Amino acid sequence: MDLGFDVVELDEPDYPEEGASAPEFVRPLVNDEYWEDVALSELTADGPVLLVFHSMDGAFPATYIWKELADRAFDEQYDVTIVGLSISTPYEHKTFIADRNLPYRLFSDPQNGVAEMYGVVNDLGGFAGVSESRPAVFLIDGDRTVRYAWAAREWPEFPDYDEIENALDRL
Amino acid sequence: MSESTPEDPPITLYRLQACPFCERVVRTLEEHDLDYQSRFVEPLHSKRDAVKRLTGQRSVPAIVDETTGVTMSESENIVEYIETTYGTGA
Numbered sequence: 001m002d003l004g005f006d007v008v009e010l011d012e013p014d015y016p017e018e019g020a021s022a023p024e025f026v027r028p029l030v031n032d033e034y035w036e037d038v039a040l041s042e043l044t045a046d047g048p049v050l051l052v053f054h055s056m057d058g059a060f061p062a063t064y065i066w067k068e069l070a071d072r073a074f075d076e077q078y079d080v081t082i083v084g085l086s087i088s089t090p091y092e093h094k095t096f097i098a099d100r101n102l103p104y105r106l107f108s109d110p111q112n113g114v115a116e117m118y119g120v121v122n123d124l125g126g127f128a129g130v131s132e133s134r135p136a137v138f139l140i141d142g143d144r145t146v147r148y149a150w151a152a153r154e155w156p157e158f159p160d161y162d163e164i165e166n167a168l169d170r171l
Numbered sequence: 172m173s174e175s176t177p178e179d180p181p182i183t184l185y186r187l188q189a190c191p192f193c194e195r196v197v198r199t200l201e202e203h204d205l206d207y208q209s210r211f212v213e214p215l216h217s218k219r220d221a222v223k224r225l226t227g228q229r230s231v232p233a234i235v236d237e238t239t240g241v242t243m244s245e246s247e248n249i250v251e252y253i254e255t256t257y258g259t260g261a
Contacts, residue, residue, distance in 0.1 A: 034210040041229035049205070090211065 003129050009030060009072040010134055012150040015119040017138060020149075022051070022140040028094035035088040035108065041144060043147055048147070048171055049140045050074065050164070053120055053133035055097040057088040057106075061156050066102055070139065073103075076104050078168040079138075087132045106157045111131075120151045139167045154165060180206035181237040185222050187214060192246035193232040199250045202256045217222075 016022055022040065030037035052069065055061040066084070075082050085107040088096070093106040101157045107114070108132055115121045115133030122134035136151035137159045148167030173243060184207050185199065187194035198208050213219045219229040226233045226244045233244040239256060243249055 003261045029212070034212045065255055094213070 008155040010122065010153055010155055013120055013134065013136070013153070015136065015149055015151050016138070016146045017149050018146055020146050022138060022144050022146050023151075024144070025114045026089050027085070027109050027114060029105050030090045030097065031105045032094065032097045032102075035090040035094070038107075040140070041113050043083065043144050044140055044144050045124060046081060047142050048080045050080050050168075051138045051140060052082065052084045052159075053115060053118070053136040053151075054084055055122075055135065056086050056132055057092045061158070062086065062096070063100075064158060065135065066100060066104070067081050068095075068158075069104070070100070070102060072161060072165070074165065074168055079171070080168060080171075084098060085109055085114055085133065086112075087115075087130070110129075122155065124154075129158075137164060137166065139171075141171065180208050182207035183235045183237075184208070185225070185231050185233040185235075186211050186214050187212060187231050190224060190231060196232045196234065196249050196253075199253050203253055205253070205257060212241045 026037050026039045028035040044059055052065065054065050069082060074080055082104045083106065084104060087110050089106060089110055090108045093108055096102065097106065112121060112131050112133065118136065119129055120133050120136040123131045134152040135157060138146055138147035141147050148164065182205055184196060186209055186216060212222055216229050222231060222233050223229045225235060225242055226243060230244050232246055232249060234249055235242045241252065243252060
């Protein structure tokens with residue numbers, strides 16, 4: 001992005017790279033009708049998972065990321081379950097999913113513990129006492145091994161969707 | 172993903188946060204040491220179609236017990252069902 005001025009640079013992230021084991025977690029997973037506690041390993045038991053960390057629902061980066069992912073619909077072409085994760089509450093996720101007709105489910109993690117486990121925390125300026133995840137994408141295979149990993153180094157920064165598709169091709 | 176995985180407990184409880192009738196069922200399930208999965212549903216009654224598809228009505232609590240094939244709503248009925256099916260006298 002060339003804006004003619006410096007954008008915010010984030011600290012170097014320290015996240016599980018390709019070949020590492022993706023940390024296990026359990027959080028409420030929200031669909032358009034209800035939510036229930038789901039473990040990452042329950043999803044990977046059915047095959048590869050694309051785990052997308054995004055800004056809180058309502059922020060424009062979340063909207064941009066989900067619009068692009070819905071347009072690309074990787075899960076129609078590849079054997080992959082696409083899920084999101086943000087600090088938004090289950091109620092907000094349900095509204096976000098309904099408003100956008102989003103065909104994907106979102107994990108709710110208001111205390112940001114999963115982003116901490118994955119080394120992708122984003123401390124927010126102007127939100128006292130609130131931190132969230134920076135945009136980050138992990139493609140995790142059925143053995144819970146990371147096959148592709150990306151995390152934002154600038155704020156804002158968006159995933160390279162073609163790179164995600166390349167990684168899906170390599171599975 | 173409607174298929175349940177082997178790790179899923181056989182009982183699914185459809186509940187609403189802070190609904191006293193739901194909490195009554197939770198208490199009964201826990202008194203009987205029963206493993207269950209909670210699904211929190213839409214607070215707005217008119218939008219609670221996930222429950223309606225199961226039980227024919229939109230009220231919660233509702234449970235599905237795959238062990239016995241029972242689907243049921245109304246906390247009074249559910250408590251009685253749990254006690255009859257899983258209680259000491261069962």
